[in-house]
Ligand SMILES: NC(=O)c1ccc[n+]([C@@H]2O[C@H](COP(=O)([O-])OP(=O)(O)OC[C@H]3O[C@@H](n4cnc5c(N)ncnc54)[C@H](O)[C@@H]3O)[C@@H](O)[C@H]2O)c1
Ligand SMILES: CC(C)[C@H](C(=O)O)[C@@H](O)C(=O)O
């Protein structure tokens with residue numbers, strides 16, 4: 001088993017170090033190779049996704065990714081921005097199916113933004129299509145003013161686009177995932193306004209007929225955002241496009257207590273996967289040793305389950321995370337009265353210790 005380790009920028013390096021520590025504590029046989037990505041790769045090699053990093057990712061069984069980005073790159077042209085690295089990895093490896101489970105641990109009900117009864121027992125799965133939509137649709141670009149009045153751009157445009165096969169394959173992923181849970185899928189769209197999402201809705205309905213045992217409902221994205229904070233437990237599997245999934249998953253993160261609790265898995269058709277927390281490089285807290293590493297550690301558990309065929313090891317990590325929360329350990333983002341505040345490294349150490357006791 002070969003795991004590519006791509007820590008990236010900001011808190012990426014801090015949280016990935018903790019997840020790697022946890023993986024090594026499992027006594028499994030695997031090889032790791034680390035490479036630069038994002039702003040760190042741009043600084044060293046002039047490109048956020050160097051050929052060597054892409055090659056390593058392609059030849060690995062799985063990728064553990066931290067986060068990329070920093071405000072200092074905001075003035076760079078889009079192809080050179082750190083965020084292009086994660087988009088390039090997703091596209092090049094065909095990682096079209098993104099799983100973002102939002103689970104509210106009972107120990108964290110008071111850390112959530114919502115009242116305890118709304119989130120207690122919350123366990124929803126957001127399935128986000130990851131290689132299409134307005135993120136990748138062509139044409140896109142900028143038109144410069146002919147008189148040079150607006151030297152940057154007078155107009156800019158992106159294209160929202162989905163093909164039928166792209167929607168079909170993510171629909172199958174969602175219905176199959178729902179079968180292993182409570183057999184309910186909510187497809188989130190904007191079919192009342194957008195052609196792209198009229199097709200999305202039609203295809204979801206069509207594929208839904210192949211899964212008569214799964215209940216399908218459709219919801220507009222604005223209503224879905226509202227329902228997520230009004231009655232989140234009404235959802236089970238949510239399937240949606242790339243951009244809506246990006247936004248709704250950050251909102252769902254706060255139901256669990258913090259964006260630092262939301263792991264993710266991005267899979268291709270060969271079950272090769274990239275595993276990363278759903279959050280970013282958090283420049284505001286980078287280098288302070290306070291970032292929550294649990295989303296990344298839980299992403300490593302997803303990696304063991306989905307790509308490395310080690311479900312028992314995945315369960316061990318998940319139980320260890322549960323144990324440290326029961327011990328009352330909290331990074332600042334999930335801290336509440338009566339619990340013990342710890343830093344990133346202490347949290348990682350505690351998970352390793354809990355593993356050794358399991
Ligand atoms: N997949 C990725 O690499 C990824 C994902 C999202 C954003 N980004 C990039 O990250 C940079 C910062 O973006 P942003 O500030 O909008 O989003 P962000 O997710 O980095 O941070 C948003 C807020 O959440 C907090 N936060 C995030 N992760 C945390 C953690 N593990 N523990 C505690 N608090 C945490 C941050 O401190 C910040 O206040 C940008 O360059 C953005 O493009 C990258
Ligand atoms: C950094 C950015 C490209 C990325 C996205 O928009 O997909 C991030 O927000 C995420 O959620 O993984």
Ligand SMILES: [Mg+2]
Nearest residue numbers: 246247250278
């Ligand atoms: Mg996002």
